[in-house]
Amino acid sequence: MNVTPLQSLSRGEAVASLVPDNSTENPYKAHFPASNMIMSNEELRKIMSGIDLSGIGFRYPAKGNSRGKRDGPDGKRRKGAPPPLDYVCKVCKISGHWISDCPERTQKERKTRSEVPPEGYLCYKCRKPGHWKEKCPNIDIVFNQANIAEVCWFCLSNPKVDQNLIVAIGGEAYVAMAKGPLVTGSSGAQSGKSAVWEQGEASPIPGGGHAMIVPIEHVSSLRDIMSGDQQNDLKSEISKWIQSLTALYAEYDCVPLIFEVCRHALHVHTTIQVVPIPKTKVDQVKPTLHTMTREDRLLTQSNYPRDKKDGYVWFSTPTTGASQICVKIPAGEKKFNLQYGRRLAARILGIPSREDWKTCEVSDDEEIRQRDAFIKVFSKHEFLN
Secondary structure: OOOOHHHHHOOOOOOOOHOOOOOOOOOOOHHHOOOOOOOOOHHHHHHHOOOOOHOOEOOOOOOOOOOEEEOOOOOOOOOOOOOOOOEOOOOOEEEEOHHHHOOOHHHHHHHHHOOOOOOOOOOOOOOOOOOOOOOOHOOOOOHHHHHHHHHHOOOOOOOOHHHHHHHEEEEOOEEEEEEOOOOOEEEOOOOOOOOOOOOOEEEEOOOOOOOOEEEEEOOOOOOOOOOOOOOOHHHHHHHHHHHHHHHHHHHOEEEEEEEEEOOOOOOOEEEEOEEEEEEEEEHHHHHHHHHHHHHHHHOOOOOOOOOOEEEEEEEOOHHOOOEEEEEOOOOOOOOOOOOOOHHHHHHOOOEEEEEEEEHOOOOOHHHHHHHHHOOOOOHHOOOOO
């Protein structure tokens, strides 16, 4: 914008009647040229450099910086501030707005993506064609056995199930080593000998001891099975597997940290993970968990969420006699870390770098070696014997 006082118009267009009474001289007159002309970017930059615009959260870009910056204590762009005067949107080729705010951008994006996916596209959630993954209508359907065998990692009917990890199979559930275990077996550990273990990834238990209890039937949540006093075969067998693992851990001065992560998705096969932690660390479970929930603004409760659409993380340390703790996952929460239980155990053991199981994967040969070492000491505690 060029501000030229009426009194300074070069062509004499101004007349006395257009000038308000008691007018004063324009205080910014010295900053602008005498004639009403279009200035170049260079001339405008020189003028703007002498004017303080910090109050509106914008700083004109220095020469050579076409993007410009928005004022802020950290030098980052401040939300809501306009783009530089010489900034041109690359979508519509018009200045005055950022490319992210361009009204034509969403229209072009819609044109490039049709409502119907291309031939050969399969929704990764239900493995069916005809719709995009974010519009999957089959997310909560009950899969038949054929579909489960194709996609489920934990169904024994799946021919691709990882045989390297299976430790023992019962009537209702089986025990397996965790893929990418949080802890691994230390060299030279022997059954029956107590070991002092405070932290780190090397557990005194042969094979590490990070195990999973998996229902043989495809079950998406143990909320209905484990809650209440009513007994059934699966609940009874899970309790027996937990007792067997607890007895083994006790030989090495460890106790089990048990957790189940549940999201509202019927195609997911639930598991109960059991991680050994030193007895000296068991008092840190609740304080560490409460610190994590405060950081993530989550709620804890002593029972399962009533709304079946709400997910949860269920924790227990049975040897302490403490009741279970549930962390509620609100319905629709998409950013929740599904490795929350593992993250808790990693904090207690002082190994935060092993929170993600994908970074802890080992070769097939190493998986078999760790599994066999664990079976050797676990077999005498199996309730099946």
